Amino acid sequence: MSERRDVVLLGSTGSIGTQAIDVVSRNPDHFRVVALAAGGGNLELLAAQAAQLRVAVVATGDASKRAALEELLNRHAGAGHGIEVLAGPDAAAEVAARPADVVLNGITGAIGLAPTLAALGAGSTLALANKESLIIGGELVTGAAAPGQIVPVDSEHSALAQALRGGTPDEVKRLVVTASGGPFRGRTRADLEKVTPAQALRHPTWNMGPMVTTNSATLVNKGLEVIEAHLLFGIPFDRIDVVVHPQSIVHSMVEFTDGSTLAQCSPPDMRLPIALGMGWPHRVPEAIGGLDWTTASTWEFFPLDDEAFPGVRLARAAGERAGTFPAVYNAANEECVWAFHDGRIGFNQILDVVGDVLADHTQEGSLTIEAVLAADTWARERARERMAKLS
Numbered sequence: 001m002s003e004r005r006d007v008v009l010l011g012s013t014g015s016i017g018t019q020a021i022d023v024v025s026r027n028p029d030h031f032r033v034v035a036l037a038a039g040g041g042n043l044e045l046l047a048a049q050a051a052q053l054r055v056a057v058v059a060t061g062d063a064s065k066r067a068a069l070e071e072l073l074n075r076h077a078g079a080g081h082g083i084e085v086l087a088g089p090d091a092a093a094e095v096a097a098r099p100a101d102v103v104l105n106g107i108t109g110a111i112g113l114a115p116t117l118a119a120l121g122a123g124s125t126l127a128l129a130n131k132e133s134l135i136i137g138g139e140l141v142t143g144a145a146a147p148g149q150i151v152p153v154d155s156e157h158s159a160l161a162q163a164l165r166g167g168t169p170d171e172v173k174r175l176v177v178t179a180s181g182g183p184f185r186g187r188t189r190a191d192l193e194k195v196t197p198a199q200a201l202r203h204p205t206w207n208m209g210p211m212v213t214t215n216s217a218t219l220v221n222k223g224l225e226v227i228e229a230h231l232l233f234g235i236p237f238d239r240i241d242v243v244v245h246p247q248s249i250v251h252s253m254v255e256f257t258d259g260s261t262l263a264q265c266s267p268p269d270m271r272l273p274i275a276l277g278m279g280w281p282h283r284v285p286e287a288i289g290g291l292d293w294t295t296a297s298t299w300e301f302f303p304l305d306d307e308a309f310p311g312v313r314l315a316r317a318a319g320e321r322a323g324t325f326p327a328v329y330n331a332a333n334e335e336c337v338w339a340f341h342d343g344r345i346g347f348n349q350i351l352d353v354v355g356d357v358l359a360d361h362t363q364e365g366s367l368t369i370e371a372v373l374a375a376d377t378w379a380r381e382r383a384r385e386r387m388a389k390l391s
């Protein structure tokens with residue numbers, strides 16, 4: 001990499017955000033964080049990050065926390081620090097629109113949509129961890145992006161983007177997305193009846209935020225990632241496969257028309273796809289340590305159990321129907337995941353309810369941002385109604 005890139009970091013206090021700061025801190029010649037945004041759940045950390053990185057602007061999604069953030073900034077950065085403070089539900093999108101080379105969207109959930117569109121509108125490269133915004137926005141997001149403007153950070157899609165450098169688009173036969181299988185791999189639907197939120201949060205290979213970790217346990221994460229792969233790379237759903245690979249070392253593969261398959265392999269450490277996402281197309285030297293080839297190891301691959309884990313099948317159907325269906329899939333799932341963590345529904349009921357809400361959905365009119373947001377709201381309400389009937 002030649003020139004240093006200015007980075008806007010959204011979701012800075014989360015798993016992706018803190019790892020991105022680690023990458024930036026170890027590579028000051030390559031990256032500089034110029035703005036931060038977080039929700040408000042960890043104001044102390046947000047203020048400490050802003051002071052440490054000496055950003056120009058810091059944002060919290062919670063309007064009621066402006067004064068508290070200003071006070072913490074004075075403590076961490078000293079009075080007269082000059083850091084601009086934004087607060088409120090639109091703050092992350094406002095920050096995303098500020099001049100920068102790269103916006104890394106590490107927010108969780110559908111609320112990442114407005115910042116994603118703001119970053120694209122501003123002409124910045126969008127290093128995208130917040131897969132939900134692409135999935136629910138669909139062609140509204142891809143249509144707002146110039147070629148190459150969205151760079152995937154999600155490990156599988158980073159792997160696919162790297163492997164795709166090994167052939168021309170017409171030489172691609174299929175994409176193979178790997179799944180760890182989550183903490184409940186090998187269990188039957190009956191076994192899953194009684195699993196607890198604490199068990200669902202024990203991911204076998206990755207340390208991530210609670211939503212994506214739970215989605216890994218249900219395989220909804222893989223369903224979302226199939227839609228994400230379709231939107232990013234323009235490959236039809238029937239040419240995107242999922243294979244279970246418990247070691248999370250092969251992050252995904254591209255099979256080419258001549259029978260060759262290229263896989264991207266590395267230890268399960270998000271700092272690699274984060275660094276590549278911010279530096280794309282350049283690699284950041286020593287982003288992580290590589291694989292150890294001196295000791296014996298085994299990489300396994302298994303077919304997906306669609307009966308116990310229907311999340312991928314439902315996502316494929318929603319993705320094929322496109323329009324507002326992916327937004328409904330995602331929103332119903334977000335509601336159900338929090339209900340599962342609150343003890344209001346069981347594990348299997350997450351996808352039972354998501355399936356019911358999708359079956360009830362009909363799209364009216366063409367796809368607009370308003371239609372996506374309305375479908376998101378409708379799906380959350382319908383999921384809550386369904387869950388209330390269960391208990």
Ligand SMILES: NC(=O)C1=CN([C@@H]2O[C@H](COP(=O)(O)OP(=O)(O)OC[C@H]3O[C@@H](n4cnc5c(N)ncnc54)[C@H](OP(=O)(O)O)[C@@H]3O)[C@@H](O)[C@H]2O)C=CC1
Pocket residue numbers: 010011012013014015016017037038039040041042043060061062089092105106107108109111129130131132153154155206207208209210211212270
């Ligand atoms: N973690 C990982 O390894 C991976 C994550 N991803 C994806 O990356 C995204 C982030 O995941 P992860 O880091 O695990 O999630 P976390 O829950 O760890 O972090 C979420 C971040 O979003 C912030 N946030 C919440 N609301 C707002 C808001 N209104 N405005 C700005 N920021 C907000 C949170 O702030 P606060 O908590 O301070 O309120 C927090 O910083 C998800 O889409 C996930 O699917 C993809 C691949 C791997």
Ligand SMILES: CC(=O)[C@@H](O)[C@H](O)COP(=O)(O)O
Pocket residue numbers: 154155156178179180181182206212215216217221222270
């Ligand atoms: C690290 C990452 O990209 C996650 O999205 C990961 O894919 C989760 O692992 P699963 O394969 O269990 O969903």
Ligand SMILES: [Mn+2]
Pocket residue numbers: 154155156225
């Ligand atoms: Mn992933």
